[in-house]
Amino acid sequence: MNGTITGISGPTVSADLVGVRLYEQVQVGHAGLIGEVVRLEPQRAVIQVYEETRGLAVGEPVTATGEALMVRLGPGLLGGMFDGLQRPLPALVARDGPFLQAGGGLFPLDLTRRWHLTPCLAPGAAVAPGQILGTVAEGPIQHQILAAAAGTIKALDGGDFTVEAPIGRLADGTLLHLWQPWPARRPRPCRRRLPVTAPLITGQRCIDLLFPLVKGGTAIFPGGFGTGKTVLEQAIAKFADVDVVVYVGCGERGNEMADLLDEFMALRDPWRGGALLERTIVIANTSNMPVAAREASIYTAVTLAEYYRDMGLQVLLLADSISRWAEALREISSSLEEMPGEEGYPTYLGSRLAAYFERAGVVETCGGGRGSLSMLLSVSPPGGDLTEPVTQACLRAAGAFFMLDAGLAHRRHFPAINWQQSYSLYAQEAVGFFSDRAADWGGLRQRCRELLRQEEALREIAEIVGPEGLQEPDRLLLASVGRIRDEFLSQNAYSDEAFSPPEATAACLRGILADHDRGVAGLAGEAAGATTGGGP
Template sequence: MKDVVYSINGPVVTVRNSKTFSMQEMVYVGNKRLMGEVISVNKDKTTIQVYESTTGLMPGEPVYSTGQPISVTLGPGILKNIFDGVERPLEEIAKEADAFIPTGAHVDPLPTDKLWDVTMKVKVGDRVQGGDIYATIPETDLIEHRLMVPPYVKGTIKDVKADGQYKLEDTIVILTQDNGVDLELKLYQKWPIKKARPVNKRLPISMPLVTGQRVIDTLFPIAKGGTAAIPGGFGTGKTMTQHQLAKWCDADIIVYVGCGERGNEMTQVLEEFRELVDPKSNKPLVDRTVLIANTSNMPVAAREASIYTGVTLAEYYRDMGYHVAIMADSTSRWAEALREISGRLEEMPAEEGFPAYLPSRLSQFYERAGYMENLNGSKGSVSIIGAVSPQGGDFSEPVTQNTKRFVRTFWALDKALAYARHYFAINWNQSYSEYIPDLTRWYTKNVGSKFMQDRQELKTILAEETKLQEIVQLMGSDVLPDDQKLTMEVARVVRVGYLQQNAFHPDDTYVPLEKQLDMMEVIVYLNKKCQEVVAEGKPVRELIETGIFDDVVKMKYDVPNKDLSKFDEYYKKIDAACASID
């Protein structure tokens, strides 16, 4: 009996009395062959969520089984590309169909007619297993693509082609598996998006993902292989924060997933990334970037797929031995898609209408991050930085609270800071990083033994200021004794001179860790010398009048990243200012 559409409810389609389909199988729905996934099976009906618009679909149209889960094609051509949530190349579709994706569009994810320069890494008779590299391809000027034997495969090389130019579908290696069956290895492999790629073992977190952004690297660092959330209300700078991290963090490859974001924001991302120059290599940044665009006007079900597609691509490059950072913007839109599908399935809602399985879905996503030893013995990492968009900036809502359970770094964006043009608008009282104990040894060894000590001193100054602010708001700053007035003034230097950063200034958009340490040292020295002056009974007002606090604030602009010796002048200025007080 032919399987046909019985009912249609938005992206949710049902088929009656079918025993053809299995859970999480990819199917094609209707005469236009819309892509869908089986999400529920029982003896009476099969439920399918369709990743494309179901407008025009009618009951009675056929449903085709594929026998395979939803998978992505992994091979050369991923980098520099722009995909939708189910790995359809948007630029190729635009050539055929202009600005909007037509329903039922079937375009090869990767270019099948392009010739790639292939260098073989195996010879006849070699024993290989899953993860072993059998060929390499210069995918871009920055990244070497390493073709790997699919996981769970073991055998002996039977035939190898010579080095040369080959297309994606060309068989370049024939592998005789241990069961005697020959396997043809091409320039690509497929992998189901909802299944994590296997590794040898998960390694302990030990090194930071250096971003060059002071508030992150110093106060709330994220580790390579770590997870972070950026929650914030409308206009607080979630997307801009992720853009800056994508530009400057020391990951080898960036996967940017725009999940349910506004179309104009995604356009800005696409245009910006094309113009940006990678600071490490002076090549275009897009050479090591893959973009997944799933804008808010695209079918809602595809938002769920876009997150899994992005993390699967990230794991593939991790398996080659690269460090990958994935920016998911935003997981709240993804959760809203889950809520809409759940509502159409008439499932029992949990808090605020979200499905009861929201926490488990979030954990499945964030758990795919990690610092790993791969099947081929190389080491790589996937770091996940997810933006969260709580309605009205309310951090007590379910997506933010559940995300908090599964990430170890929390960068809480503050509307008041954002509106005061304090960039990044990361609130130092609400944010935290649980990676500090894991990273202390690395910072001590690679930056200096004083880095963590100075960091703690800055945090103490900011905590003191927070306490004093309550008194100031009630009674005014005049009631404070001079030592507390000094704390308020030094805290302003920390806030404006250290935590606030200018993304448009050539020396302040990215700050190396060495300069961050030198800046902290100057602020700590300023605090110490001024405390000595105040302890002698001299008024803090006279210290302020010397202008030393404003001078120290400007050091982030005045000291070039390539000439840190200029910090010596600030110690002299501080000594001179303190000595000038009678």
């Protein structure tokens, strides 16, 4: 299907294309920019272009590709770095240098590399989509090759294959490959959803003890500029006890992404050994890249995450920050002249976000395994104002909320998680799971919360009467909570204690509480001595 450009408005273009489908991918202009049909009208199609539209002219050709915006799934994604449209960044940079050219998709998977396939099914077997055809070793994991179509297997060979070479075929002639395409905006199916059964250990003491997460859960952390969102996301990306991490740098600074990659290349995976990068996929859509591709990037990322989930793996998706995605959505919506909602965001912002969060969870996979997809998204509310629409929409959908506090960050208390305002709806289940690692987890958590609460009440009084005006037990309480804040809740991401296993987390708090109890007992002893023995 061909047509020509009839109008251009920022990242959206209209063309006299008929017969195309909604969300069909198109190539726009002589440069072949990647775009997606976002609205159909009787004689024209409105296209969202994912690349810089500067220089594009009315009258240039538009070609429909006949397929939706696809993510290419197959072995070789781990350790990869892609842009929002899944183009491999190292290959793009090798081709174009630092100033990426528009158009001209590159295949995301290495076409020359050979993978050793061990088939699990024999000819004659019936196969359904999502069922395991065989496995190849990809870095530290057994990568399952999942069937893309239903049928009866006619041939399936073991041996070394490139991703493009046929590995077999179905009775109806359909060729089988190591890779398969999947439309980015459509959730990958599963047999059924399962309840959560395992904690997500982040190694951050404050999160694991006070606001714990579970595998398959979702969390957001809003915070103003400099409150430590990026550092916290990256610390969790390094240390969380998952098989695969998908990290989306969404509209943040490019140099932060470059540093992250260098670090991941050098760091070792604390759970399985090997380089951290071997289990990580990075999607970079930094602030210097086109805005519209940012909107697509989080869908590319979640599809990659679901693909590994479907192999029965524990996957964590991190995005920094979802606010930049929402801003891209707003920009596209306004160029489509849609009716604006709150603060100019489209009225469907909330439902889009909720549908996105829905893609997290624990599932029984089509292959019969059990996989999970957890999400941690940072939010950057302008001016740190949490009543703004993106934060509010995320709050309604997410299971945990870590409020990053500018006051704490200012005092260099990191991670700057406000312990009064934050919450986790997973606390009850998660405490049960953590108790397997430290039997007194629930008790420690309760006492910690109680002391923090008491201190909060006392601090107001202390501010009025001054510390000298307080009773001994109150002064002890302030001192003990001071230690909880400095030695337990703060955790420097650049030190040896950047990762704290649950046992160490429990031991740290246990020590402080024991000292506190000794202090209380000592004061009680003195008081008893004062009443029974009398003074001199």
